Amino acid sequence: MASINLLPTALLPNPSVLKLSKLLKTLVTLFLVLFVIVAAGVSGYFLINSYTLDASLKNQEALKKSVQSLEQTEQRLFLVKDRVAKVKEIYANPSVKPDVEALSKILTVIPTDASLTEADMDKNSLDTTFMVNNSLSLTQLMANLITQNTYSRVDLLSFSFNPKLGYIVSLSFINQ
């Protein structure tokens, strides 16, 4: 038997609207399923991160205890590094020590009848005064000093002769 619809056609919804309504219901279902899946995923990610954070914090506590037990070592290491930095600064300071070494070398090349009477050292130069008995030794002394190659410049400050003492020569050794 054929079905009879006694409702007036004006009260029925438009077929296209009915199609749209079905589409919307499908979209709602899909959206809901997607929402639930994404929410589950995000919650899972959140839980994993929480677990990782907790584990990391527990590990930190254990490491902190271990580091605290080595507190004395840490303080010693810090002190040693502090002092080493200061020592580097001190060693970088200019000193006349190289001049003392140079003077020791100079003394090894002085002829036997010449002697060093004065030496004045500061950071900039080494000023020396030699007394030499004769001109031959003087020539030898000057030649030996010039071939030293320890200083970049040797200046003659004064040159005099005393009949009793001999030649008195003042030289300044400069490193530029």
Next chain:
Amino acid sequence: MKESFSSLISPDLRVIATPLGILVALAILSFISYRIAYSKISTQREEVAVAKETEKVLSDKQKVLTQVDANIGSYVNSVAASVPEKNPVLMMISQLKSLAGTRSITINNLKGGSEVNSQESIPVVALDFEVGGSLDSVLDFLKSFETVAPLSTIDQLKIAQSAGNAQTEVSLKLYFSPFPQKFPALTEPITELTADEKELLAKLQQLKLPSFVNLAPQTPSLRTTPFD
């Protein structure tokens, strides 16, 4: 009333209203949830990153400290004597006398000991003195300063020699620095000693340290003649 209201709504609207309404509500809920979740997850990720970084710092620090634990004690005395905490004049005078004693050198007119104004970042103390002896002994004595602690630099020298005897005026600079008062925080990273630093420390360990004598208190003794 309800029937009259529903009779005002067209059949098309009635059919579409419910799914559309649910869809809009879902969209709004998703948007709000997204905002909340994004904010919480971002904060949590930052916390995890910070926690992992702190964990790495602590782990590295523990490794370094465990490595240096065996040797660090042997370095402390040398560095503390090389650049002492307080004015090192008395220590240096003791060292000078010890060095002079082995070289037949006399030391006179010791002057100074107070801190001088200098351009340097480390406090400096000046010590002036005169040295007498043969020139070779005096030069050897001056070279020996670099073998003892505390560290010093010769600022100025004046040598006058006659008849084999050299009189030398020496200006010495001594250095000291108060020990650090503030130590790094527990979670601050620390690096181990570099090769350069180890080489320098080996050099400092060769320095002759000032010798200190601990005087024990005298024990009471019986006086055999108390009125004498």
